[in-house]
Amino acid sequence: MTILDWPESERPREKLLQRGAAALSDAELLAIFLRTGVRGSTAVDLARTLIRQFGGLRSLLAADQTEFCATHGLGGAKYAQLQAVLEMARRHFSEQLLRGDALSSPQAAGDYLRMQLRDRNREIFAAVFLDSQHRTVAYQELAEGTIDGAAVYPREVVKAALRHNAVAVILAHNHPSGVAEPSAADRALTQRLQQALATIDVRVLDHLVVGDGPPTSFAERGWI
Structure with missing residues (x-):
């Protein structure tokens, strides 16, 4: 079964749009970032595996390029996307601080x-x-x-x-x-x-x- 076979209210992307990002679990948020899973696993399954493997979402986000890219289901393109997301978050906080x-x-x-x-x-x-x-x-x-x-x-x-x-x-x-x-x-x-x-x-x-x-x-x- 793929995520598209799930009830719409349980799909991470639709759930975010209906209820807001705060309503999602760490695995659901990560699944939206990953977009796709691997053979035999949905994006949510892969996200849960990665969070267990790294010991939490924070440790995954803080992983260096070598550790991140050596993980099944991840790679250089995903690492670049993640770094871009993190930098956008930093700049968002910076702009808030500079305006306030x-x-x-x-x-x-x-x-x-x-x-x-x-x-x-x-x-x-x-x-x-x-x-x-x-x-x-x-x-x-x-x-x-x-x-x-x-x-x-x-x-x-x-x-x-x-x-x-x-x-x-x-x-x-x-x-x-x-x-x-x-x-x-x-x-x-x-x-x-x-x-x-x-x-x-x-x-x-x-x-x-x-x-x-x-x-x-x-x-x-x-x-x-």
């Missing part, structure tokens, strides 16, 4: 930073630079390190703030381990950056640590 007020919309800032940093296998230190109205001017990745650290130099952050003519900044970095608990070194670095940026009248509004769950906010913990 990052301070009054912490959810948008958090979602965008998770999209940018959560699945990186090295620690990345980044910043969202803001103007005098706390509107987003730019997002910039300022340092890339190893799996458990990145060297961040206050002078480079100051130079970037001056280049973007920023008045305020939201700092962010990821923990590839998935645990978003700030370390003592994270807190010490934040204090050094606050002091350095204060010399050019740039205020640090928050520092977000990105892991598997919601980002941890220094501001919410009263550390900024």
Whole structure:
């Protein structure tokens, strides 16, 4: 039996159009992306197999090209399509952030930073630079390190703030381990950056640590 033999209300594409994308399971969403299955398996069957094989949809989306293309039912064309979809999602969040007020919309800032940093296998230190109205001017990745650290130099952050003519900044970095608990070194670095940026009248509004769950906010913990 093919998907076309299923009741219309159970077909992933028709279900999405009738009820919205949020109503679909991970396998159903992936099946729409795959479009076709393989011999003896529908697209939904293949999607379920892939999700089990990779240990979840997130791991599948984060797979590198070699791992992805070595999997039965996938290949270079699908990998290219997937990367295009992921990049469109990143740019969508970026445009939302650039149009909005990052301070009054912490959810948008958090979602965008998770999209940018959560699945990186090295620690990345980044910043969202803001103007005098706390509107987003730019997002910039300022340092890339190893799996458990990145060297961040206050002078480079100051130079970037001056280049973007920023008045305020939201700092962010990821923990590839998935645990978003700030370390003592994270807190010490934040204090050094606050002091350095204060010399050019740039205020640090928050520092977000990105892991598997919601980002941890220094501001919410009263550390900024």
